[in-house]
Amino acid sequence: MSDARPLATIVRATGPDGRRRLALLAALTIAGGLAEFASLAALLSLLRGWFGATGARLDGGPLALFAVAILAAGAIRLALLAATERLAFDTGHRILVAVQRRVLARDWLSHVAARASGPVAAVELVDAWLFGALLPWLRAGTAIVLAAFIVAGLLWVDPLAATVASLLLGGLFALVWLAIRPALRRAGDAIADGYEERVAAIQENVGALRELILADAREAAAEHFRIIDRRLTRARVQLTVIGSTPRILVESIGLLLLVCLAAWLASRPGGAVAALPTLATLALGAQRLLPLFQAIGQASGNAAAMRSLSARVAALIDTPDLRAEPRADPLPFTRELRLDQVGFTYPERDAPVLDRLDLVIRAGERIALTGRNGSGKSTLADLVMGLLPPTNGRMFVDGVELTPHQLRAWQRNVAHVPQSPFLADASIARNIAFAVAEPDHVRVVEAARLAGLHDFIMVLPRGYETRVGDRGQLLSGGQRQRLALARALYAPAPLLVLDEASSALDPETEQHLLRALDALQAGGTTILLIAHRPAMLAGCDRVLRIERGALVPA
Ligand SMILES: Nc1ncnc2c1ncn2[C@@H]1O[C@H](COP(=O)(O)OP(=O)(O)OP(=O)(O)O)[C@@H](O)[C@H]1O
Structure with a gap:
């Protein structure tokens, strides 16, 4: 310069x-x-x-x-x-x-x-x-x-x-x-x-x-x-x-x-x-x-x-400013999301993480992704959610190609429970209705119930107003995961992506999560989950494994 x-x-x-x-x-x-x-x-x-x-x-x-x-x-x-x-x-x-x-x-x-x-x-x-x-x-x-x-x-x-x-x-x-x-x-x-x-x-x-x-x-x-x-x-x-x-x-x-x-x-x-x-x-x-x-x-x-x-x-x-774009309507997703010969390579890496990968996620399906650590499960989830653009190949939603300017509209279909959720030093209610100016208390409680968190919250002296501490450190790992799940359920979306969302849950809570997923699927939600535990894989329509950048049936 x-x-x-x-x-x-x-x-x-x-x-x-x-x-x-x-x-x-x-x-x-x-x-x-x-x-x-x-x-x-x-x-x-x-x-x-x-x-x-x-x-x-x-x-x-x-x-x-x-x-x-x-x-x-x-x-x-x-x-x-x-x-x-x-x-x-x-x-x-x-x-x-x-x-x-x-x-x-x-x-x-x-x-x-x-x-x-x-x-x-x-x-x-x-x-x-x-x-x-x-x-x-x-x-x-x-x-x-x-x-x-x-x-x-x-x-x-x-x-x-x-x-x-x-x-x-x-x-x-x-x-x-x-x-x-x-x-x-x-x-x-x-x-x-x-x-x-x-x-x-x-x-x-x-x-x-x-x-x-x-x-x-x-x-x-x-x-x-x-x-x-x-x-x-x-x-x-x-x-x-x-x-x-x-x-x-x-x-x-x-x-x-x-x-x-x-x-x-x-x-x-x-x-x-x-x-x-x-x-x-x-x-x-x-x-x-x-x-x-x-x-x-x-x-x-x-x-x-x-x-x-x-x-x-x-x-x-000296980088692009945030643009106030009109909020896009969610892209219609009633049939399928199709990944066609999709590849992805991280910047400054030589080898692709995903290579000419084909995948069809049908609306209403529950699919599990497994694979070794570092095999590319989270990367694939980021591609599916429209967070990362494929370096090769194309993606289609209900037959319509997903172009960069449609990504916002596609992302509006997605709710995500990450591997390590970010929790703000605010009340439980604020963390569930994250980034929402006026949280709807009825929906907050409903989401917490679905995530199996309501009973725990009710025994706290300040209930939903209890602060969770910096990055949620006043909660246990499992409670943090359930809170992240409640956040995803607060604003229900047609596609729910869970990235090892049950890794810190005890078997009883895991069963509760499975029942919640059953109810969501019955309501038409498509679910993509990254998981290893047999209980989580058991209820899925398909279990796919990533190997050397491509998908194979598990
Ligand atoms: N931001 C990044 N920049 C460069 N490489 C990355 C980045 N994020 C991930 N990777 C690499 O991409 C590969 C796939 O990572 P990814 O997180 O998708 O794997 P994963 O299957 O979800 O792993 P895990 O089971 O450990 O969560 C890994 O080799 C990782 O080192």
């Missing part, structure tokens, strides 16, 4: 409102610059009148003019500060929302291929970019314009002195900046990598705590985290320290230049008194310029490092 593209991508993501705020900031900056120029001119005219040929005389008019100019400049600075902060934080907010929209817009294949910690690390990345790049750059942008007006004012006051000072300071600044650029770029890359590694390590430590305890590996995990965080911390310190060099240099050299200037002006004919109006105006200009140079120095110090952060932030949003 070129240097200019990240910014263009980010500006696009902020939308028309962001661009309006940027325009307001630009207008305020110009107004601020004019006010700075006016206050310098007013001061010079005031002091020249005061220390003029007629002797010291304080004139009310120029004093009032100076007071108005300096107060206006102050008020505009305050407005600029507010506009800058608002624009920066609003942009950060828009980018985070944009990132979430893009995470949700990914299809299943991109999701399974992506790094799980990415979206979490994105939050830290956007924050680091906001405080390390956007805010300093906006401040520096306004500072450059304000400084240009002040420098123009100073050139008008004393062209020679202002030119020499500007050239010396500008040249020094450029030299230092070029010298530190490579180190800053390295620090920026290390910071961006560090954020991702840190989130991944935290997720690992939380997710695999049981394994870490049993393997007596908690010290090693803590040490791994320490190394990652130390590296990140060092890079951040490096960025601040090296990035501050231009600012500190310009500050000290600037002060030195001012003193030299005072000595030189005082040595000209007329001495210190004649030089006083010019000197005082130059001093006011320098006093105004110093914080502006600080802002420019800080931002330019960070620029090389933050370019890599900006590129990563832009990459986060």
Whole structure:
């Protein structure tokens, strides 16, 4: 990605409102610059009148003019500060929302291929970019314009002195900046990598705590985290320290230049008194310029490092946005789903998981899929559900070919009970009616009854309002599976896919599940289940086995 593209991508993501705020900031900056120029001119005219040929005389008019100019400049600075902060934080907010929209817009294949910690690390990345790049750059942008007006004012006051000072300071600044650029770029890359590694390590430590305890590996995990965080911390310190060099240099050299200037002006004919109006105006200009140079120095110090952060932030949003599509009506499924010579290969894998596979699932059938671990059962289920697109072959629903733009309509026919269900840290009712704004309590209870969960829920003090904990960890494995089943049954669909949904059930609960499946099948539901246990296979119309990427009768 070129240097200019990240910014263009980010500006696009902020939308028309962001661009309006940027325009307001630009207008305020110009107004601020004019006010700075006016206050310098007013001061010079005031002091020249005061220390003029007629002797010291304080004139009310120029004093009032100076007071108005300096107060206006102050008020505009305050407005600029507010506009800058608002624009920066609003942009950060828009980018985070944009990132979430893009995470949700990914299809299943991109999701399974992506790094799980990415979206979490994105939050830290956007924050680091906001405080390390956007805010300093906006401040520096306004500072450059304000400084240009002040420098123009100073050139008008004393062209020679202002030119020499500007050239010396500008040249020094450029030299230092070029010298530190490579180190800053390295620090920026290390910071961006560090954020991702840190989130991944935290997720690992939380997710695999049981394994870490049993393997007596908690010290090693803590040490791994320490190394990652130390590296990140060092890079951040490096960025601040090296990035501050231009600012500190310009500050000290600037002060030195001012003193030299005072000595030189005082040595000209007329001495210190004649030089006083010019000197005082130059001093006011320098006093105004110093914080502006600080802002420019800080931002330019960070620029090389933050370019890599900006590129990563832009990459986060440089993918298709979630599109608000009208909800498709379910594709009619009354006869059969046919897979014709279907093959599937995961990205970055050479060998296909499924190869020229033929399968007809008749409406109302109950089919079991078996096969060795890794033989491709879940992959086939994902293809059947329209989550993965076949890499070869075609699929037909009631004789109509399933094209990519019909996938949403086909998916509406499917309810799924995954191998490891995701449970949110919310009430049981909310987890059953997952992602539904207003759960229907009667249907929640009905689904829980069918899944054999109702009696267990009723003995809990808070019943359906009991929270299940993060990822459902306050429930047993079997209870989690039944809750996932209840979720699938809450919104009944013509095709129910169960991926080893009884692996954690005791024989009694398994019998309950089989009775529930009988009832569903009697009601016309087509059922595809991945299972190994004989009890689950017994009630099926057909049992198929995946072997070397193809289906054979079991
Ligand atoms: N996201 C992925 N990227 C690359 N390869 C994958 C991915 N998911 C699965 N695979 C590979 O595809 C093959 C089939 O996996 P799949 O999960 O479909 O098998 P399965 O029969 O359901 O296994 P199990 O019985 O263990 O659940 C495996 O070899 C697996 O390593």
